[in-house]
Amino acid sequence: MLAPEFFDRPAATVAAELIGCVLTVDGVGGVIVETEAYDGADPASHSVNGMTPRNAAMFGPPGHAYVYRSYGIHWCLNFVCEPEGSGAAVLIRALEPTGGIAAMAGRRGTDDPRKLCAGPGRLCQALAVNRSHDGMRLDAPPFEITPALSQPLVAAGIRIGITRGVETHWRFGWSGSRFLSRPFQKLSATKK
DNA sequence: GGTATGATTGACT
DNA sequence: GTCAATCATACCA
Numbered sequence: 001m002l003a004p005e006f007f008d009r010p011a012a013t014v015a016a017e018l019i020g021c022v023l024t025v026d027g028v029g030g031v032i033v034e035t036e037a038y039d040g041a042d043p044a045s046h047s048v049n050g051m052t053p054r055n056a057a058m059f060g061p062p063g064h065a066y067v068y069r070s071y072g073i074h075w076c077l078n079f080v081c082e083p084e085g086s087g088a089a090v091l092i093r094a095l096e097p098t099g100g101i102a103a104m105a106g107r108r109g110t111d112d113p114r115k116l117c118a119g120p121g122r123l124c125q126a127l128a129v130n131r132s133h134d135g136m137r138l139d140a141p142p143f144e145i146t147p148a149l150s151q152p153l154v155a156a157g158i159r160i161g162i163t164r165g166v167e168t169h170w171r172f173g174w175s176g177s178r179f180l181s182r183p184f185q186k187l188s189a190t191k192k
Numbered sequence: 193g194g195t196a197t198g199a200t201t202g203a204c205t
Numbered sequence: 206g207t208c209a210a211t212c213a214t215a216c217c218a
Contacts, residue, residue, distance in 0.1 A: 069214085197214090198212105
């Protein structure tokens with residue numbers, strides 16, 4: 001189980017180190033293979049304009065969940081980071097399913113392991129994450145997060161689906177994993 | 193009270 | 206490749 005202090009650091013640091021950790025909700029989950037970081041100074045972040053009823057969890061203590069509705073259809077799961085009040089969080093974008101695969105398949109309506117948790121909306125559907133998890137602590141049931149067993153090769157790249165803050169390359173993933181929501185483009189060597 | 197928008201997905205051409 | 210679904214939230218009047 002990761003200590004709450006793990007999350008009391010900059011979101012980008014936490015996002016990169018979460019790759020390879022195992023996340024389960026009620027025993028259903030898998031290895032984290034893709035994350036994105038957001039913070040209070042980031043124009044792409046929900047927290048950039050200060051606290052609102054929706055994003056209040058982002059301004060709470062680190063090591064808690066922030067769950068929000070996306071496009072009126074999907075849920076997205078975040079881990080709150082940095083010192084309390086900074087509005088920083090890590091979006092969990094994809095898992096490699098390892099536990100409770102039958103439950104995931106039932107919720108998702110597919111047996112294809114690559115479509116169970118590849119994407120923030122799919123991941124929350126597979127793990128049955130919803131509004132009730134918003135603000136919950138991550139070091140107690142139903143959540144369980146355990147450290148990475150090995151040191152994966154972590155790739156970084158441009159975040160997906162945002163229109164602002166695109167110059168901040170805070171998408172992180174397990175390089176070469178078959179369970180990413182999208183593959184990582186090779187960053188050009190001359191890119192600033 | 194009205195309207196524009198989105199950290200997405202899945203279906204379709 | 207394009208596009209609709211669908212609604213809570215945020216913002217303006």
